[in-house]
Amino acid sequence: MKRCPPLGDPAALRALQDALYVVGGKWKLPIVQSICNGNHRFRDIERSIPGITTRMLSKELKELEMNGIISRTVHADIPVTVLYEPTDYSKVYGPIIMAMIEFGLVHQQKMKAR
Amino acid sequence: MKRCPPLGDPAALRALQDALYVVGGKWKLPIVQSICNGNHRFRDIERSIPGITTRMLSKELKELEMNGIISRTVHADIPVTVLYEPTDYSKVYGPIIMAMIEFGLVHQQKMKAR
DNA sequence: CGGAATCCGCGCCGATACTG
DNA sequence: CAGTATCGGCGCGGATTCCG
Numbered sequence: 001m002k003r004c005p006p007l008g009d010p011a012a013l014r015a016l017q018d019a020l021y022v023v024g025g026k027w028k029l030p031i032v033q034s035i036c037n038g039n040h041r042f043r044d045i046e047r048s049i050p051g052i053t054t055r056m057l058s059k060e061l062k063e064l065e066m067n068g069i070i071s072r073t074v075h076a077d078i079p080v081t082v083l084y085e086p087t088d089y090s091k092v093y094g095p096i097i098m099a100m101i102e103f104g105l106v107h108q109q110k111m112k113a114r
Numbered sequence: 115m116k117r118c119p120p121l122g123d124p125a126a127l128r129a130l131q132d133a134l135y136v137v138g139g140k141w142k143l144p145i146v147q148s149i150c151n152g153n154h155r156f157r158d159i160e161r162s163i164p165g166i167t168t169r170m171l172s173k174e175l176k177e178l179e180m181n182g183i184i185s186r187t188v189h190a191d192i193p194v195t196v197l198y199e200p201t202d203y204s205k206v207y208g209p210i211i212m213a214m215i216e217f218g219l220v221h222q223q224k225m226k227a228r
Numbered sequence: 229c230g231g232a233a234t235c236c237g238c239g240c241c242g243a244t245a246c247t248g
Numbered sequence: 249c250a251g252t253a254t255c256g257g258c259g260c261g262g263a264t265t266c267c268g
Binding site for chain 2: 011012013014015016017018019020022023024029030033067068089092093095096097098099100101102103104105106107108110111
């Protein structure tokens with residue numbers, strides 16, 4: 001039998017599923033990317049992600065905030081402005097992002113070669 | 115502004131989404147785990163994953179095979195036996211799995227601490 | 229500007245039955 | 249044993265409208 005990923009531990013599997021939940025879905029990554037790229041306002045983020053609706057953006061931002069990935073601060077100007085920013089915590093995100101990009105690129109090559 | 119994940123490149127984002135697709139969903143990881151843990155027959159895998167249906171298992175196995183993560187070999191015995199095994203390629207999977215487990219564990223702690 | 233509310237279609241996925 | 253076929257619910261998410 002070939003070498004295989006270290007998924008023996010049930011706790012590891014749960015951690016994995018959790019990570020998948022936090023990072024998964026259609027819009028989470030594009031949103032994080034957008035914010036990290038300098039878009040901090042709702043409208044800016046919205047316009048930077050083709051196809052997303054306000055409903056989805058609102059919902060996903062809420063989840064990302066609850067998971068501590070981004071922060072939301074309201075400035076009581078008129079009209080109100082709201083700033084979304086990556087938290088320090090979002091850094092622990094880095095390795096997984098890198099690993100997934102790595103995997104994705106390798107996988108694209110692998111698939112193209114057939 | 116805080117440090118943030120390196121998601122600037124659109125190609126990187128696409129790779130990321132691809133990876134998410136290959137690894138994502140409710141059953142993919144449990145299935146890979148089961149196979150890596152020594153279950154190689156359809157029934158064995160099925161019984162090792164509480165709640166999964168034959169329909170889902172069949173569908174997911176097909177996708178995993180198409181993506182080169184596992185191999186399927188038919189032995190023309192009576193009755194027919196089919197062996198599912200992790201491929202060498204599934205190794206490139208390793209880092210992402212580790213990174214996600216790491217993230218998941220950290221995240222669990224982070225969430226618990228509130 | 230920054231959302232919330234509502235409506236609704238489509239596809240994921242579960243349950244069940246059947247086949248080689 | 250190793251699946252396929254069919255039906256159906258229900259929830260994800262898109263489109264649109266409205267609000268402070």
